[in-house]
Amino acid sequence: MPPTTHRRKITQKELKAPDELTTLVDSARDFLVNNLNQVLISAGVVALVGAIVIGVYYYERHRDNLAAAQFYSAITALNGGKNKDAEAQFKQLADDEPGRRLGRLSRFYLASAYIADGDLPNARDSLVAFLAEERDPLFRSLALTNLAVVYERMAEWTKAASAYQQAAADPGPEQVRAELGVARMLAKSGDKQGAIAAYRSFLNAHPFAQQRQDVVESLALLGAPADIPPPPSASAGPQPVVIH
Numbered sequence: 001m002p003p004t005t006h007r008r009k010i011t012q013k014e015l016k017a018p019d020e021l022t023t024l025v026d027s028a029r030d031f032l033v034n035n036l037n038q039v040l041i042s043a044g045v046v047a048l049v050g051a052i053v054i055g056v057y058y059y060e061r062h063r064d065n066l067a068a069a070q071f072y073s074a075i076t077a078l079n080g081g082k083n084k085d086a087e088a089q090f091k092q093l094a095d096d097e098p099g100r101r102l103g104r105l106s107r108f109y110l111a112s113a114y115i116a117d118g119d120l121p122n123a124r125d126s127l128v129a130f131l132a133e134e135r136d137p138l139f140r141s142l143a144l145t146n147l148a149v150v151y152e153r154m155a156e157w158t159k160a161a162s163a164y165q166q167a168a169a170d171p172g173p174e175q176v177r178a179e180l181g182v183a184r185m186l187a188k189s190g191d192k193q194g195a196i197a198a199y200r201s202f203l204n205a206h207p208f209a210q211q212r213q214d215v216v217e218s219l220a221l222l223g224a225p226a227d228i229p230p231p232p233s234a235s236a237g238p239q240p241v242v243i244h
Helices: 012-016 020-034 036-079 083-096 101-117 120-133 137-153 157-168 175-188 192-205 212-221
Strands: none
Touching: 036 083, 036 101, 083 101, 101 120, 101 137, 120 137, 137 157, 137 175, 157 175, 175 192, 175 212, 192 212
16 A cells, blocks of 8 residues: 655745745845946946056056157267257256156266266256166166266366265276276375375286276275285186095
8 A cells, every 4th residue: 555645735925925026036136226327427437547557557657658769869969979969858857757757867868968078067966866766776887977077077086986986886897997086086086095095905806907007006006005916817727625
């Protein structure tokens, strides 16, 4: 005999109750209707922010292109010996775009134009302003060397020696020139013993330097004893490392 099957009777209330999916869809529809203005405003804000970001990006790229074109024009004028034109263009770019890399570099090249034109005070001020913000070691070394040259031409020996010394502190293309500049400024300022020590230090650090003979002659003019050691023989080669 088959087992008896008990059937649950569905009530009228359950028949009228909406299922879960229908309830969820209805709730979402009600929320959208009740908050339609807020949803539209939020969507509009997102779209507006996106448009602003895109607009700012292309505007900045446009300004970059304009700055690059102006910088190239100023460099061309400087290389062509048109110092006044170069000065005007570099100064305008530096003033208009102080936050851009080319705007900051313009102060360095503006100083070069001033130096070429013999305007030492403006060259000094431009280099000082450039060094106050520049962090790149190469450009700092170049700028410090140029500043030292400006001070030297203005006969400000102490300031020139300080600038040369700062330039010599970092390895780079101007290091040898800066080291010699320090010794030369010490001699011009009357510190003969300091100059002799600086020249001797240079010979020890750069025994094969092209400037060796000039340094030997400078030491002779300063009355240094003639005990300058000859440069080490290039044929000797590196010495072996002895491990004890």
